[in-house]
Amino acid sequence: GENVEQHPSTLSVQEGDSAVIKCTYSDSASNYFPWYKQELGKGPQLIIDIRSNVGEKKDQRIAVTLNKTAKHFSLHITETQPEDSAVYFCAALNSNSGYALNFGKGTSLLVTP
Amino acid sequence: EAGVTQFPSHSVIEKGQTVTLRCDPISGHDNLYWYRRVMGKEIKFLLHFVKESKQDESGMPNNRFLAERTGGTYSTLKVQPAELEDSGVYFCASSQVGTYEKLFFGSGTQLSVL
Numbered sequence: 766g767e768n769v770e771q772h773p774s775t776l777s778v779q780e781g782d783s784a785v786i787k788c789t790y791s792d793s794a795s796n797y798f799p800w801y802k803q804e805l806g807k808g809p810q811l812i813i814d815i816r817s818n819v820g821e822k823k824d825q826r827i828a829v830t831l832n833k834t835a836k837h838f839s840l841h842i843t844e845t846q847p848e849d850s851a852v853y854f855c856a857a858l859n860s861n862s863g864y865a866l867n868f869g870k871g872t873s874l875l876v877t878p
Numbered sequence: 879e880a881g882v883t884q885f886p887s888h889s890v891i892e893k894g895q896t897v898t899l900r901c902d903p904i905s906g907h908d909n910l911y912w913y914r915r916v917m918g919k920e921i922k923f924l925l926h927f928v929k930e931s932k933q934d935e936s937g938m939p940n941n942r943f944l945a946e947r948t949g950g951t952y953s954t955l956k957v958q959p960a961e962l963e964d965s966g967v968y969f970c971a972s973s974q975v976g977t978y979e980k981l982f983f984g985s986g987t988q989l990s991v992l
Contacts, residue, residue, distance in 0.1 A: 769920070797979060808882070808969055808983035809921070854921060863934045864909065864978040865923035 767792040769857050771869025779877055784845050786872045788855035789837040795857040798831060798838050799866070803852045812853075813840070845876045880904070882984035884970050890990045896958040899987045901970030903952070907982075908975040910953050912945060915986075916966040924968075927953060928975075939964075960991045 768791040778784050790798075796817040801809035815822045815829045815838065822829050826845075831838040838857075842849055852873050856866040883902040891897050903910045912924040924943070925935040929950035938945070942961070947953040957964050967988050971981040 799979070799981075801983075806985065808971075808985045810983065811980060814979060856921075858978060860978050863936075864911070864926050865934060865937060866913075866921075866981070867923070868913075868921040870918070870920045 767795060767857055767859065767867040769855060769867050769869045771855050771872060773872060774870065775873045775875075777875045777877065778845055780845060780847060782845055784842045784849070784874055784876075786840045786853055786855065786874075787837060788839070788857075788869050789835075790857040790867070791836070792857065792859050792867075793833075793836060794859045794861060795836075795867075796860055797858040798829070799856050799858075800827075800829060800840050801854045801856065803854065803871075805851075809854055842874075845874075847876050847878055850874055850876045882970055882972050882982050884968075884984035884987050886987060887985065888988045888990075890992065891960055892992050893962055894959045896956065897960055897989060899955045899957075899968055899970075899989070901953045901955070901984060903970070903972030904982055906974070907972035908950070909973040909977075910947060911971045911973075911981065912953070912955055913969040913971065913983075914966050915969065916963075921969065924955075957989075960989075962991050965989055965991045 799814035803809045828841045855869045910927040915921045923937040926933045927947045967986040971983045
């Protein structure tokens with residue numbers, strides 16, 4: 766089955782700096798890659814997603830890049846703010862095999878003022 | 879619009895007891911999923927309903943877990959009898975018909991089996 770590795774497990778940055786979280790996947794047929802943000806006491810919330818036919822997608826301060834050849838994708842957050850502090854999960858899905866998302870273990874991001 | 883609602887938010891039970899978790903998806907969402915996160919590990923898929931039908935239950939750990947979605951609205955996940963390794967956070971998610979994208983998650987049920 767699909768295996769998604771996520772790094773780092775924890776990340777601490779100063780407010781205003783950039784943060785990058787990286788994920789690799791094993792199933793070359795995976796075609797959908799969402800990123801979720803989980804704040805304390807809440808469920809994961811979709812913040813950005815990308816399909817395999819796109820190399821990069823941006824939404825204000827967040828962007829995701831996908832390298833299909835290397836089977837890795839990354840989340841980039843620029844100009845970080847304290848409210849960006851949360852646990853971030855990457856996931857991968859091969860829609861031809863069903864609708865089950867395969868998640869990474871999560872990255873705990875702390876943005877210090 | 880109300881989001882995905884899960885009940886209870888926390889449950890503490892003893893090994894061997896039964897627990898039933900409930901999920902109310904977003905109104906009109908035909909796809910309903912159950913996921914589980916054991917502490918420090920990844921969020922793992924359990925099963926997927928389309929309306930009242932089980933589309934994929936490949937992630938269910940064993941036959942102590944029973945999920946239902948009668949009438950295609952809310953869903954329940956029963957664990958009977960509960961074991962220590964069942965502890966974790968159980969998430970429910972829903973999405974619109976015909977798409978695997980844009981999942982909306984509930985806040986989860988924290989299950990502790992002692």
